[in-house]
Amino acid sequence: MLLDLVPLPVLLPLVGAGLALVVRRRTRLQRAVTVATLSLVLAISAVLLWGADRYGLQVVHVGGWVPPQGVTLVIDRLAALMVVVAVVVTFGVLLYAIGQGRGATDRESGAFSSARRTSFGEAPLPIFHPTLLVLLSGVSTTFISGDLFHMYVGFEMLLAASFVLLTLGASAERVRAGISYVFVSLASSSIFLIALAMVYAATGTVNLAQLSTRLDDIPAGTSLLLQLLLLTGFAVKAAVFPLSGWLPDAYPTAPAPVTAVFAGLLTKVGVYAMIRTQTLLFPGSPLQTLLLWAALLTMLVGILGAVAQDDIKRMLSFTLVSHIGYMVLGIALASPAGLSASIFYVAHHITIQTTLFLVAGLIERRGGSTSMSRLGGLARVSPLLAVLYGVPAANLGGIPPFSGFLGKVGLMQAGAEQGGWLVYALLAGSVLTSLLTLYAVSRVWTRAFWRVPVVAPVTSENRLERRYERLYALAPGVVLPTAALVLVGVALTVVAGPLFGVTDRAAAELLEPAGYVRAVFGDVVP
Incomplete structure (x- = not known):
């Protein structure tokens, strides 16, 4: 029964995307199709997580092909947990978008032309719903893929969908950022594709289970080159320093x-690929020291960029980069405790970062800007907005007892157990990063919420904007999904014990590649 469910996190979003495109002219029906699809995928992914945790790996050979000839889908604890978290945050984002009165909005970019306005906001973009579902299908494909080529296909699916989403509204600024994002993504995909070709040339397979046994038989230098190529491609997608400069301008x-x-999702797909390949294909890698340096520099460079920003979205983008360093730290430690804490932190960060960017959208709707120099007094005019920002911001900053604090403590404990001067330097850097994160989010709190409001002169250009704000700011349709994700972030703290239990078992499973190989091939590996 569980095996029948394994392909559905990939197939159902694609079917839903097709249906949503067919009914694109009927807005309510399209929304109903998308919500029903995500509800079903969420239920199925939760069952798969329960099944993977209780019964172990669930493997499906698509079409009945004997591996490695066909496509193999593998659900283990790590993949199942990532799918569940991805669906939860995608669901929240979808409901937020619906609450705006359209599939997506140009309000945040300042596009407010009469050609696009309606009496209740702006004209709907029917392409948003099917594109979002295709993106989720690509993310799920990457998570449950049992071979590198299928993982590459998942990357390309989500990247193609992201190109469409990034340029919605076609403002000059958005298209310019979209072009940069496209070039960086194509470069990353090219590196991944070259790595795929070289892996196949060296080993004769791209099946992950088979690769884990064959890579030991090739020269050490060749194996190291393959690992470097894969890590480089994944590091670009995950925004690991020095390959992270594109993100703060694009998002x-x-x-x-x-x-x-x-x-919430795109960078974590790169992190997931790093976890999967490092544990399954390159255990005991000589590049662990390089990863430790990358983690340290990603933390520090990202957070120093964050504290220098005036715009809330750009600040959050830089904190996103810096906190990728925490996840890379767990991967670099390559210990059960380090991997477990890293997986926990990935789940935490997907939820909290998604929530904070939705709150930034609410701040822009209510205050007319995300520039801290132009905001003030939001706590007085909207106490609810202050709460919605304050809780996930404290979580991101690592205030006890939130999940951000628990994840960081887990990583620090894992690092202290391993020891070494570089690890201790990294732990000091992680503490500094956490303090500077708290400083960065506190600046938003003090300047945007508690400072005396900045009053702009009324002009003919902004009079209509102010009327729009009075009518639509903090409507229940956008507040409720955001509040729900805030509660999910708090729930991660409440269920931290059981969740760490799942991540501990996931880490132990990852560090025993033989179990993965047996689940895919049985006792005989061709």
């Missing part, structure tokens, strides 16, 4: 729902 220009799903 803030998109509408709030798009930015939120990008910030």
Whole structure:
């Protein structure tokens, strides 16, 4: 029964995307199709997580092909947990977008032309719903793929969907950022594709289970080159320093729902690929020291960029980069405790970062800007907005007892157990990063919420904007999904014990590649 469910996180979003495109002219029906699809995928992914945790790996050979000839789908604890978290945040983003009165909005980018206005906001973009579902299907494909080529296909699916979402509204700023994002993504995909070709040339397979046994038989230099190529491609997607410069310019220009799903999911797909390949294909890698340096520099460079920003979205984009360093730290430690804490932190960060970008959208709707120099007094005019920002911001900053604090403590404990001067330097850097994160989010709190409001002179250009704000700011349709994700972030703290139990078992499973190989091939590996 569980095996029948394994392909559905990939197939159902594609079917839903097709149906949503067919009914694109009927807005309510399209929304109903999308909501029903995500509800079903969420239920199925939760069952798969339960099944993977209780019964172990669930493997499906698509079409009945004997591996490695066909496509193999594998659900283990790591993949199942990532799918569940991805569906949860995508659901929240979808409901937020629906609450705006359209599939996506140009309100955040300042596009407010009469050609696009309606009496209740702006004209709907029917392409948003099917594109969001295709993106989720690509993310799920990457998570449950049992071979590198299928993982590459998943990357390309989500990247193609992200190109569409990033340029919704076609403002000049958005298209310019979209072009940069496209070039960086194509470069990353090219590196991944070259690595795929070289892996196949060296080993004769791209099946992950088979690769884990064959890579030991090739020269050490060749194996190291393959690992470097794969890590480089994944590091670009995960925004690991020094390959992270593209992210702060690309994400803030998109509408709030798009930015939120990008910030929550896209970089974590790269992190997931790093975890999967490092543990399954390259255990005991000589590049662990390189990863430790990358983690340290990603933390520090990202957070120093964050504290220098005036715009809230750009600040959050830089904190996104810096906190990728925490996840890379767990991967670099390559210990059960380090991997477990890293997986926990990925789940935490997907939820919290998505929530904060949705809150940034609410701030822009209520205050007319995300520039801290132009905001003030939001706590007085909207106490609810202050709460919606304050809780996930404290979580991101690592205030006890939130999940951000628990994840960081887990990583620090894992590092202290391993020891070494570089690890201790990294732990000091992680503490500094956490303190500077708290400083960065506190600046938003003090300047945007508690400072005396900045009053702009009324002009003919902004009079209509102010009327729009009075009518639509903090409507229940956008507040409720955001509040729900805030509660999900709090729930991660409440269920931290059981969740760490799942991540501990996931880490132990990852560090025993033989179990993965047996689940795919049985006792005989061709």
